[in-house]
Amino acid sequence: xxxxxxxxxxxxxxxxxxxxxxxxxxxxxxxxxxxxxxxxxxxxxxxxxxxxxxxxxxxxxxxxxxxxxxxxxxxxxxxxxxxxxxxxxxxxxxxxxxxxxxxxxxxxxxxxxxxxxxxxxxxxxxxxxxxxxxxxxxxxxxxxxxxxxxxxxxxxxxxxxxxxxxxxxxxxxxxxxxxxxxxxxxxxxxxxxxxxxxxxxxxxxxxxxxxxxxxxxxxxxxxxxxxxxxxxxxxxxxxxxxxxxxxxxxxxxxxxxxxxxxxxxxxxxxxxxxxxxxxxxxxxxxxxxxxxxxxxxxxxxxxxxxxxxxxxxxxxxxxxxxxxxxxxxxxxxxxxxxxxxxxxxxxxxxxxxxxxxxxxxxxxxxxxxxxxxxxxxxxxxxxxxxxxxxxxxxxxxxxxxxxxxxxxxxxxxxxxxxxxxxxxxxxxxxxxxxxxxxxxxxxxxxxxxxxxxxxxxxxxxxxxxxxxxxxxxxxxxxxxxxxxxxxxxxxxxxxxxxxxxxxxxxxxxxxxxxxxxxxxxxxxxxxxxxxxxxxxxxxxxxxxxxxxxxxxxxxxxxxxxxxxxxxxxxxxxxxxxxxxxxxxxxxxxxxxxxxxxxxxxxxxxxxxxxxxxxxxxxxxxxxxxxxxxxxxxxxxxxxxxxxxxxxxxxxxxxxxxxxxxxxxxxxxxxxxxxxxxxxxxxxxxxxxxxxxxxxxxxxxxxxxxxxxxxxxxxxxxxx
Ligand code: IFM
Numbered sequence: 001x002x003x004x005x006x007x008x009x010x011x012x013x014x015x016x017x018x019x020x021x022x023x024x025x026x027x028x029x030x031x032x033x034x035x036x037x038x039x040x041x042x043x044x045x046x047x048x049x050x051x052x053x054x055x056x057x058x059x060x061x062x063x064x065x066x067x068x069x070x071x072x073x074x075x076x077x078x079x080x081x082x083x084x085x086x087x088x089x090x091x092x093x094x095x096x097x098x099x100x101x102x103x104x105x106x107x108x109x110x111x112x113x114x115x116x117x118x119x120x121x122x123x124x125x126x127x128x129x130x131x132x133x134x135x136x137x138x139x140x141x142x143x144x145x146x147x148x149x150x151x152x153x154x155x156x157x158x159x160x161x162x163x164x165x166x167x168x169x170x171x172x173x174x175x176x177x178x179x180x181x182x183x184x185x186x187x188x189x190x191x192x193x194x195x196x197x198x199x200x201x202x203x204x205x206x207x208x209x210x211x212x213x214x215x216x217x218x219x220x221x222x223x224x225x226x227x228x229x230x231x232x233x234x235x236x237x238x239x240x241x242x243x244x245x246x247x248x249x250x251x252x253x254x255x256x257x258x259x260x261x262x263x264x265x266x267x268x269x270x271x272x273x274x275x276x277x278x279x280x281x282x283x284x285x286x287x288x289x290x291x292x293x294x295x296x297x298x299x300x301x302x303x304x305x306x307x308x309x310x311x312x313x314x315x316x317x318x319x320x321x322x323x324x325x326x327x328x329x330x331x332x333x334x335x336x337x338x339x340x341x342x343x344x345x346x347x348x349x350x351x352x353x354x355x356x357x358x359x360x361x362x363x364x365x366x367x368x369x370x371x372x373x374x375x376x377x378x379x380x381x382x383x384x385x386x387x388x389x390x391x392x393x394x395x396x397x398x399x400x401x402x403x404x405x406x407x408x409x410x411x412x413x414x415x416x417x418x419x420x421x422x423x424x425x426x427x428x429x430x431x432x433x434x435x436x437x438x439x440x441x442x443x444x445x446x447x448x449x450x451x452x453x454x455x456x457x458x459x460x461x462x463x464x465x466x467x468x469x470x471x472x473x474x475x476x477x478x479x480x481x482x483x484x485x486x487x488x489x490x491x492x493x494x495x496x497x498x499x500x501x502x503x504x505x506x507x508x509x510x511x512x513x514x515x516x517x518x519x520x521x522x523x524x525x526x527x528x529x530x531x532x533x534x535x536x537x538x539x540x541x542x543x544x545x546x547x548x549x550x551x552x553x554x555x556x557x558x559x560x561x562x563x564x565x566x567x568x569x570x571x572x573x574x575x576x577x578x579x580x581x582x583x584x585x586x587x588x589x590x591x592x593x594x595x596x597x598x599x600x601x602x603x604x605x606x607x608x609x610x611x612x613x614x615x616x617x618x619x620x621x622x623x624x625x626x627x628x629x630x631x632x633x634x635x636x637x638x639x640x641x642x643x644x645x646x647x648x649x650x651x652x653x654x655x656x657x658x659x660x661x662x663x664x665x666x667x668x669x670x671x672x673x674x675x676x677x678x679x680x681x682x683x684x685x686x687x688x689x690x691x692x693x694x695x696x697x698x699x700x701x702x703x704x705x706x707x708x709x710x711x712x713x714x715x716x717x718x719x
Contacts, residue, residue: 322662
């Protein structure tokens with residue numbers, strides 16, 4: 001096989017949930033996990049639609065598990081095809097990354113001894129994001145008798161036991177289609193879906209509609225004999241009141257439209273849409289099939305979750321592939337994912353940044369509630385931008401744990417600005433900066449001037465009581481990452497304000513009015529820029545991660561080896577804070593982002609100090625890819641490659657044991673950065689993008705494209 005397919009050649013029920021994550025498909029409107037059409041005991045069939053949130057205790061809000069559109073079962077003389085019964089004689093599941101089509105073939109012997117060949121194929125159309133399709137092809141090997149194809153819309157899906165839906169209505173449409181309408185209980189979002197089933201190779205199929213409450217199903221009956229094949233196509237359309245006032249009507253219209261085209265053409269246009277995505281986004285690595293496939297898979301999942309027609313939503317930490325973090329959006333999007341979109345699909349990047357613009361009111365509410373001016377973005381964000389980080393973690397086998405990130409992990413605010421600035425620099429999209437970006441940049445600058453505290457003794461501004469990217473250490477003062485990024489946010493605001501006044505004086509005047517930007521305010525920015533404490537020891541070149549960090553103990557790591565879990569899990573939330581051991585790059589993350597602030601010696605000194613103290617294997621999944629990128633950039637591609645491999649195996653090999661909760665979207669975006677910025681050495685030089693490659697020794701070729709200011713640049717690096 002080429003490196004465009006994710007394959008599973010034996011069915012592994014013990015990896016059921018992991019594989020459901022891996023085989024997730026999506027079209028930027030919704031994502032559907034790779035659960036089986038016919039079901040399996042304990043399976044998590046799940047479809048998550050962008051923006052479709054409903055309230056939940058403790059965690060505030062979560063993406064709702066939408067009605068199950070893949071629901072499709074087959075009965076052979078009354079016996080249901082299921083992989084937990086009878087005997088699997090042959091099996092293969094394949095996700096075609098080129099086309100976004102998931103297929104499964106099985107030869108199955110029923111408990112009564114009937115042997116059939118079954119093939120399923122499904123896709124969520126990238127050409128028409130409201131259209132979904134399942135095709136089932138059934139061939140009898142030794143069986144003569146009645147077959148039932150049953151295609152339903154299951155409106156009773158829950159979120160791990162929590163039911164968000166209430167039934168509104170359902171209808172029969174003609175003799176082979178059904179419609180369902182449901183509504184979320186708190187947010188009152190209605191969803192309308194229509195499903196139709198056609199057995200395409202015979203006019204003699206008998207159709208029956210079974211209108212069970214909240215689970216209307218189309219049944220098609222045929223009689224089969226050995227060697228005979230039937231193909232049954234299920235088309236589904238779905239809309240919500242986030243898209244239209246009349247979701248069920250729109251779903252019916254769209255289904256009629258789809259029927260005029262027919263399954264084959266719908267599949268073709270869907271595949272063509274994926275082909276067009278790859279034209280911009282594909283990265284080829286030669287000499288290392290594992291890396292080539294893993295990176296492509298990562299990009300597939302990012303593209304599958306990327307909103308193309310909705311700028312009120314963003315990509316969550318687990319994209320649209322699982323319940324992990326409940327569909328909330330973190331800094332993962334801006335710092336880890338956005339560089340990929342900004343450099344390859346700027347229209348999508350723009351949508352993701354618009355999400356932050358739409359959630360500015362929430363960010364302002366958060367600032368106000370905390371006693372600050374300006375805009376302070378939520379650590380975990382959902383529909384409105386209000387803070388949605390749960391205050392308590394409730395481990396199944398332990399005491400509740402207070403989660404402080406929503407209160408004090410403040411760097412997210414500067415991270416959003418970082419992504420806006422990067423987007424503007426790479427795309428040259430002045431209109432975006434003028435109309436949306438500038439307002440965010442300026443109001444976040446105002447937040448930082450409110451957030452800093454004046455420290456009398458040292459006559460400097462400080463930022464106390466925060467959590468930096470390394471979440472093992474809580475309530476720390478002057479976290480270097482936060483302080484440097486806050487100053488950078490203020491400097492950027494100054495530059496953008498000057499640009500706006502110069503280029504668009506009318507918009508500048510309007511913003512000055514709305515945001516009350518006065519000469520006093522600007523003077524305050526200057527003062528904070530000048531006097532904000534930035535930890536750095538010139539004699540060693542080291543940046544202290546936070547005040548007092550160097551006084552902490554080094555952990556007796558050898559005592560814990562061989563280790564299978566994080567040091568936090570071993571020592572406890574309090575215990576781990578006594579040590580210098582960190583969850584993910586923090587100072588190194590700062591050096592990675594603000595690379596023009598430091599020379600190679602400084603980077604090296606900090607690299608040597610912090611790398612052995614970072615829990616790259618069991619800490620945050622955000623660590624390894626960025627560590628790889630920085631390592632390659634600083635001239636050590638071989639060590640960088642080790643980190644890259646660890647990151648590349650995160651979801652496909654489930655190296656962290658939590659892939660069942662959904663894919664690690666930040667790792668996926670980080671892999672692109674490691675390949676392109678790290679090993680490829682992509683930089684923006686005076687004449688635009690240029691590369692300074694440092695390939696690992698086993699890579700013979702690295703090929704990618706980026707778009708800079710509207711022009712595509714292709715890089716083909718060969719060693
Ligand atoms: O945003 C991350 C954070 O940096 C580490 N914990 C998981 C979050 C979501 O991926």
